[in-house]
Amino acid sequence: MFALALSVGASTMTLPVLAQQEGDDEPKGGKWPQASLRAEASEQIAQDTVRITLASEVSDATQSAVAKSLSKTLQSVMDDAKGDAKVKVSSGNYHVWPMNNEKGKISNWRGRGEIFLKSTDFAAASELAAKLSDRMPISNLDFSVSPQVRAKHEEALLTQAVKAFGQRAQALTDALGFAGYSIRNIDLSGAGAQYQPAQRMVGMAADKSSVPLEGGTETVTVSIRGSIFLQTTQK
Incomplete structure (x- = not known):
């Protein structure tokens, strides 16, 4: 389906690629309209392309415990995900933050990590996401044109x-x-x-x-x- 549009006005555009040369073909006293x-x-x-976001969230008493648990999950899932040649795997967002109690003191720590699966083979991406779902479930789906x-x-x-x-x-x-x-x-x-x-x-x-x-x-x-x-x- 093609849509065509036309507008006429006094303004001119930038980035000239072909210009009228001034000379005898121009009217006396001014330029062409x-x-x-x-x-x-x-x-x-x-x-034709899908990007599946897998996410894991953990909570623990210390920052180091959260980081260790989250990193272990991400590394495990990344290693298994890379075994499918039809799906491109990449790291996503990674964040560890403190949780405060009513007195403003840190009560515990939370963390969230993501892994992206991108492919033009929807079936392969879906099957791989299902395989990894016990450790990192799907949090988002995005579709686009390659x-x-x-x-x-x-x-x-x-x-x-x-x-x-x-x-x-x-x-x-x-x-x-x-x-x-x-x-x-x-x-x-x-x-x-x-x-x-x-x-x-x-x-x-x-x-x-x-x-x-x-x-x-x-x-x-x-x-x-x-x-x-x-x-x-x-x-």
């Missing part, structure tokens, strides 16, 4: 956006009764992604069965902003 245009192309893309897939779609969208910009520039030129146009400057950019999260379940069953994972979609957009010279005569 200018117009600012915008065009964009969008497409819904299925999210950089490789995003780049491929943005390349196709760029062609569509450039074509739309040219069509809009010509339509504006014709509507205002000018003979032609030339590009003054152009700025190309992505317009960001709109997320449509899918239904997702967090937590593990007692028998360590894998969690069903299903990604949503993202609206990937490529936009073009620029300005043109409106010419009274053809070059």
Whole structure:
């Protein structure tokens, strides 16, 4: 699905890539009139990557006891998680903090550590998370579009956006009764992604069965902003 937009105004854009040269083709006493245009192309893309956050929380009387217990769990889970080549494993947040009683004194210590599982193979990531759930249960799921897939779609969208910009520039030129146009400057950019999260379940069953994972979609957009010279005569 492609969405195209046009706006006309007096402002001009930065980052010139192609400029009109001043010379005999310019009207006497001033420059050609200018117009600012915008065009964009969008497409819904299925999210093909999942990041599962595994977390462990511990509590003990001393800071060292909390750190030792948490580090032992993290190291154990990290060692087992690295055995699956389909899933990328990395360390997440790690934090140890004191808990105070009503008198403001430290009563005990708590700690929390995370490990991230990232993969384009949802089944493999789910099975690995289930395997590790007795030591570090799932605390969060995030879905996204991989950089490789995003780049491929943005390349196709760029062609569509450039074509739309040219069509809009010509339509504006014709509507205002000018003979032609030339590009003054152009700025190309992505317009960001709109997320449509899918239904997702967090937590593990007692028998360590894998969690069903299903990604949503993202609206990937490529936009073009620029300005043109409106010419009274053809070059």
